[in-house]
Amino acid sequence: MASTVGSSFEGGDELRFDKETLLLSSLLFTLPDGLLEDDNTTRAWLAAPRREGLPRLMEPAVFNLNPTEARAASNERCDALVCVSDRGRLVAEPLRLTIAQDLDLLFSCGRYCGWLLTAPVDHLGLADAGEASSGRDAAARLLSEYLNLVSEANIERMNEGDERLRRALIDLLTRCQDSLPSAPRVSAIARQVSDILDRFYGSGEAG
Structure with a gap:
């Protein structure tokens, strides 16, 4: 400095x-x-x-x-x-x-x-692990959904325990886990969704 x-x-x-x-x-x-x-x-x-x-x-x-x-x-x-x-x-x-x-x-x-x-999906703080294009493409779409879902207005509603948003987060987490769970980018997004669920609803698990 x-x-x-x-x-x-x-x-x-x-x-x-x-x-x-x-x-x-x-x-x-x-x-x-x-x-x-x-x-x-x-x-x-x-x-x-x-x-x-x-x-x-x-x-x-x-x-x-x-x-x-x-x-x-x-x-x-x-x-x-x-x-x-x-x-x-x-x-x-x-x-x-x-x-x-x-x-x-x-x-x-x-x-x-x-x-x-x-290409924000390439800047998730991950080392280049030679991920297949299918994993990258899946992560890009999931990232777009995450960014639209976890927004200022919705965060206020999550603070109030909004059930519809809880279900939307669980649905997103489930799709992360079902798509390509071993893909590093998809896994990183899944962890973030799980953290949001845990922070606002006390559970980071799907189901």
């Missing part, structure tokens, strides 16, 4: 820049719980022009970074995940700045407003 400057993690996301070059040197993002309901916004960001590079500060500065508030999967296979702050809901002069493989920062009118991750 001593060699960088930028935002702090207090807001939930963080961008740090090298003090000498002022180029982006590290980042930390959290996944927002809200759902981006406007399909037009999602499509606009997916279609936005892309450019490779790193953002650079004009001068050393400490600043507050508005966290992303809403997310949307690009389709039922979750080929991409779009996460935007409130500013990102209005797509004006959009730019996708590709800073790493599969990761773009989103800018509207020259202001940072979110991020886009391509």
